[in-house]
Amino acid sequence: MSNRTINIGLCGFGVVGQGVYEHLNSKRQALRELLCVDMFVTRIAVRDLSKKRDVEIDESSVSNDPIAVATDPSIDIVCELMGGTEIAREVTTAALKAGKIVVTANKALLCDHGRELFSIVREFGGHLLFEASVAGGIPVIKAIREGLVINDFSSIYGILNGTCNYILTRMANEGLSYQEILVEAKKLGYAEADESLDVDGIDAAHKAVVLAYLAHGKWVDFKNVRLMGIKDVSQEDIRFAKDNGYAVKLIAVVNKERERKALHVSVLPTLVEKTSSLGSVDGVYNAVSVHGDVVGETVYIGPGAGRHATASAVISDVVDAAKLLIFRGPEGRFPIIDLAPKNGGCIEVSRPSEIQSRFYIRLVVMDQPGVMAEIASIFASHQVSLASVTQKEVPEKAERASLIITTHSTTEEAIQRAVVDLGCLATLEEEPFCMPIGTIS
Amino acid sequence: MSNRTINIGLCGFGVVGQGVYEHLNSKRQALRELLCVDMFVTRIAVRDLSKKRDVEIDESSVSNDPIAVATDPSIDIVCELMGGTEIAREVTTAALKAGKIVVTANKALLCDHGRELFSIVREFGGHLLFEASVAGGIPVIKAIREGLVINDFSSIYGILNGTCNYILTRMANEGLSYQEILVEAKKLGYAEADESLDVDGIDAAHKAVVLAYLAHGKWVDFKNVRLMGIKDVSQEDIRFAKDNGYAVKLIAVVNKERERKALHVSVLPTLVEKTSSLGSVDGVYNAVSVHGDVVGETVYIGPGAGRHATASAVISDVVDAAKLLIFRGPEGRFPIIDLAPKNGGCIEVSRPSEIQSRFYIRLVVMDQPGVMAEIASIFASHQVSLASVTQKEVPEKAERASLIITTHSTTEEAIQRAVVDLGCLATLEEEPFCMPIGTIS
Numbered sequence: 001m002s003n004r005t006i007n008i009g010l011c012g013f014g015v016v017g018q019g020v021y022e023h024l025n026s027k028r029q030a031l032r033e034l035l036c037v038d039m040f041v042t043r044i045a046v047r048d049l050s051k052k053r054d055v056e057i058d059e060s061s062v063s064n065d066p067i068a069v070a071t072d073p074s075i076d077i078v079c080e081l082m083g084g085t086e087i088a089r090e091v092t093t094a095a096l097k098a099g100k101i102v103v104t105a106n107k108a109l110l111c112d113h114g115r116e117l118f119s120i121v122r123e124f125g126g127h128l129l130f131e132a133s134v135a136g137g138i139p140v141i142k143a144i145r146e147g148l149v150i151n152d153f154s155s156i157y158g159i160l161n162g163t164c165n166y167i168l169t170r171m172a173n174e175g176l177s178y179q180e181i182l183v184e185a186k187k188l189g190y191a192e193a194d195e196s197l198d199v200d201g202i203d204a205a206h207k208a209v210v211l212a213y214l215a216h217g218k219w220v221d222f223k224n225v226r227l228m229g230i231k232d233v234s235q236e237d238i239r240f241a242k243d244n245g246y247a248v249k250l251i252a253v254v255n256k257e258r259e260r261k262a263l264h265v266s267v268l269p270t271l272v273e274k275t276s277s278l279g280s281v282d283g284v285y286n287a288v289s290v291h292g293d294v295v296g297e298t299v300y301i302g303p304g305a306g307r308h309a310t311a312s313a314v315i316s317d318v319v320d321a322a323k324l325l326i327f328r329g330p331e332g333r334f335p336i337i338d339l340a341p342k343n344g345g346c347i348e349v350s351r352p353s354e355i356q357s358r359f360y361i362r363l364v365v366m367d368q369p370g371v372m373a374e375i376a377s378i379f380a381s382h383q384v385s386l387a388s389v390t391q392k393e394v395p396e397k398a399e400r401a402s403l404i405i406t407t408h409s410t411t412e413e414a415i416q417r418a419v420v421d422l423g424c425l426a427t428l429e430e431e432p433f434c435m436p437i438g439t440i441s
Numbered sequence: 442m443s444n445r446t447i448n449i450g451l452c453g454f455g456v457v458g459q460g461v462y463e464h465l466n467s468k469r470q471a472l473r474e475l476l477c478v479d480m481f482v483t484r485i486a487v488r489d490l491s492k493k494r495d496v497e498i499d500e501s502s503v504s505n506d507p508i509a510v511a512t513d514p515s516i517d518i519v520c521e522l523m524g525g526t527e528i529a530r531e532v533t534t535a536a537l538k539a540g541k542i543v544v545t546a547n548k549a550l551l552c553d554h555g556r557e558l559f560s561i562v563r564e565f566g567g568h569l570l571f572e573a574s575v576a577g578g579i580p581v582i583k584a585i586r587e588g589l590v591i592n593d594f595s596s597i598y599g600i601l602n603g604t605c606n607y608i609l610t611r612m613a614n615e616g617l618s619y620q621e622i623l624v625e626a627k628k629l630g631y632a633e634a635d636e637s638l639d640v641d642g643i644d645a646a647h648k649a650v651v652l653a654y655l656a657h658g659k660w661v662d663f664k665n666v667r668l669m670g671i672k673d674v675s676q677e678d679i680r681f682a683k684d685n686g687y688a689v690k691l692i693a694v695v696n697k698e699r700e701r702k703a704l705h706v707s708v709l710p711t712l713v714e715k716t717s718s719l720g721s722v723d724g725v726y727n728a729v730s731v732h733g734d735v736v737g738e739t740v741y742i743g744p745g746a747g748r749h750a751t752a753s754a755v756i757s758d759v760v761d762a763a764k765l766l767i768f769r770g771p772e773g774r775f776p777i778i779d780l781a782p783k784n785g786g787c788i789e790v791s792r793p794s795e796i797q798s799r800f801y802i803r804l805v806v807m808d809q810p811g812v813m814a815e816i817a818s819i820f821a822s823h824q825v826s827l828a829s830v831t832q833k834e835v836p837e838k839a840e841r842a843s844l845i846i847t848t849h850s851t852t853e854e855a856i857q858r859a860v861v862d863l864g865c866l867a868t869l870e871e872e873p874f875c876m877p878i879g880t881i882s
Binding site for chain 2: 023024027030031034131137138139142143146147148149150151152275277280292294295296297298299300301302303308309311312313315316319320327
């Protein structure tokens with residue numbers, strides 16, 4: 001670093017890329033004071049050269065070839081901010097094979113190709129930093145990896161998708177249906193035109209997989225994540241929650257089972273106590289509750305997305321990358337530390353019989369004699385003990401009734417089997433809706 | 442680091458020292474996997490050699506000479522966990538002058554001697570790390586310094602003293618007086634035999650001064666911290682809070698005024714909205730709300746004290762120190778980065794005329810005609826506009842009445858002057874009790 005400048009290449013110049021560019025430029029003086037180097041964005045790869053942008057950039061630094069930017073020998077740090085998993089994978093791979101430090105906000109990329117990318121890091125001596133990939137502007141990756149370094153993590157719970165939390169919060173506050181709020185959210189820019197990545201829980205599941213790697217050194221296959229989105233959450237569920245001191249939240253769980261040390265990763269609508277650390281986090285905010293064996297519970301709350309919050313996280317990685325470059329000196333390789341989290345690779349995925357929780361089940365049934373007895377006997381046959389049964393009084397001539405059941409603690413396996421059997425009842429009018437209550441253990 | 446071991450010296454072997462020793466030993470294998478070095482506590486300085494301890498240690502490593510431990514050439518990292526500011530200062534100074542990395546949990550030491558200690562760091566090329574000094578196990582120092590590195594911090598609000606938060610929470614839940622809860626808290630070990638460092642707000646003020654340095658690079662003199670403890674908080678204040686959607690919390694504020702960029706540091710009982718990020722943090726928990734110009738608000742909640750939580754934070758610094766040692770190689774000095782936070786040393790302390798807030802004032806007055814008129818005219822004479830006035834109905838023959846007044850936004854200067862004038866009223870039976878409402882700006 002004899003010339004005391006660090007050159008940054010941005011691959012991707014959308015909302016986040018422009019935010020990173022803007023804040024790196026406006027805070028250059030402060031960063032120089034901190035690091036004694038100047039940092040410049042010297043190359044930018046865009047998809048469409050002709051597109052108009054919010055920020056003014058030197059046109060000579062712009063190209064539409066991200067691989068060229070990623071492998072340019074003059075570039076010290078590559079920020080992969082394109083999204084998607086195909087070109088992003090090529091770009092990240094190319095930069096890492098050139099021994100560079102890559103900063104990414106791309107949870108889908110990490111979830112699908114993290115194992116391979118980190119093995120390239122080990123082989124070629126670069127680094128891959130990803131603070132912005134989970135919980136946006138909240139520095140929770142750094143907290144788990146460095147701040148809580150001495151801890152084993154029995155469980156991590158998170159509200160990891162702001163769109164879902166926004167929709168669920170407005171459903172609770174305004175009494176409107178999922179569909180009605182979704183339409184509004186799209187108008188206001190809180191939901192994408194294609195909302196499925198968010199509302200089906202896929203985005204949160206990508207992030208949960210990243211957290212599981214971070215905490216336990218294991219890349220859990222996406223297909224092993226127990227996943228349900230928020231589309232089927234109804235006003236009845238929300239009302240039950242309110243009446244009983246809960247809130248419905250889409251909760252990501254990374255849980256290490258005690259006996260076999262098996263990992264459980266799920267993203268499910270969940271009844272959480274309103275007064276708990278996650279129960280009161282509303283709107284587009286994200287929150288992560290981390291349980292460490294030494295420290296106990298720590299909770300992190302903040303904006304989970306957006307141009308500025310995400311740029312704040314990306315730039316924290318850029319600064320860490322700059323420190324690595326400064327430390328390394330002109331010829332040395334980076335020390336390979338922080339790459340292999342504890343217990344790397346040796347943890348099994350939990351079996352449903354190992355996952356304990358209380359559960360909430362909503363059934364829409366024909367209003368006729370004997371239905372309740374049938375249902376109760378199905379739960380009994382799976383040794384599921386009921387904690388409460390609620391059927392709101394229905395008019396004499398109504399043909400269907402909603403039945404809300406909560407259980408005492410049982411296994412995921414027992415509840416899955418009970419739900420399958422319930423689904424076969426001739427008196428059932430809709431698929432049963434089921435979610436955990438409180439924290440899974 | 443050719444032999445791949447790092448030797449740690451503990452100065453102080455009380456609750457925290459023993460926690461650090463225990464967890465460094467029990468997690469040695471995990472730390473070796475992470476860092477590719479072995480870390481050993483090879484020397485321990487205790488005050489009393491004959492005292493019995495919870496953990497078994499090799500007696501040959503123990504001495505009662507902390508300076509000898511701090512300056513021992515075989516020791517790479519010195520943990521100053523003694524408390525107090527005299528011997529701790531000597532020990533820290535000696536270790537830093539030997540070019541060592543010192544890890545401390547001692548906020549009083551930093552508050553009183555931080556300026557001097559960091560100048561020794563700069564001169565002799567060591568490091569001084571202090572994650573455990575604020576908010577115990579919550580990695581908020583790392584969050585502010587590294588995770589939010591690109592941000593300027595307009596304001597930081599914190600619940601930084603677990604004892605005060607425990608007492609205020611129980612006062613609210615049980616309707617008992619400060620004195621009654623204090624006696625209980627001492628019995629249960631939640632308050633020290635001499636409680637004044639906690640309940641007078643001194644401990645929280647030390648921490649606020651550390652946060653102000655961290656965020657703004659300025660050591661604010663302790664005497665410039667606006668400071669009031671919780672002793673005068675009464676059940677009337679707590680009830681008013683509850684009835685109006687607030688909670689009474691001891692809130693530390695580090696605020697940068699916009700115009701002159703002057704710093705305001707205070708620790709005061711405060712009415713905070715019950716639904717705000719700090720309003721729902723109860724019991725011994727700590728919480729810090731950080732407002733950054735890029736990221737917005739992020740909030741950090743967790744255990745603020747205790748053997749294990751504090752050890753978790755101390756060890757995170759020890760691991761960072763180990764990385765610095767590994768990076769440095771056998772002969773090099775540490776790169777001097779992260780030492781001079783942004784805007785180092787050039788910020789003024791706010792004047793009362795620059796501090797804006799709403800205020801709550803409780804007056805105990807003689808129940809006689811004309812009192813209200815006198816009080817109202819005093820506020821008017823200082824251009825303080827009243828938002829509400831509450832006097833609970835008193836029996837016909839009562840001689841004194843409590844009057845609770847809330848104001849619209851005004852300056853600290855105006856409220857101070859009004860309170861001085863109120864204190865001169867012949868009809869006043871007690872000193873006025875005054876606290877801010879919501880966030881200071």
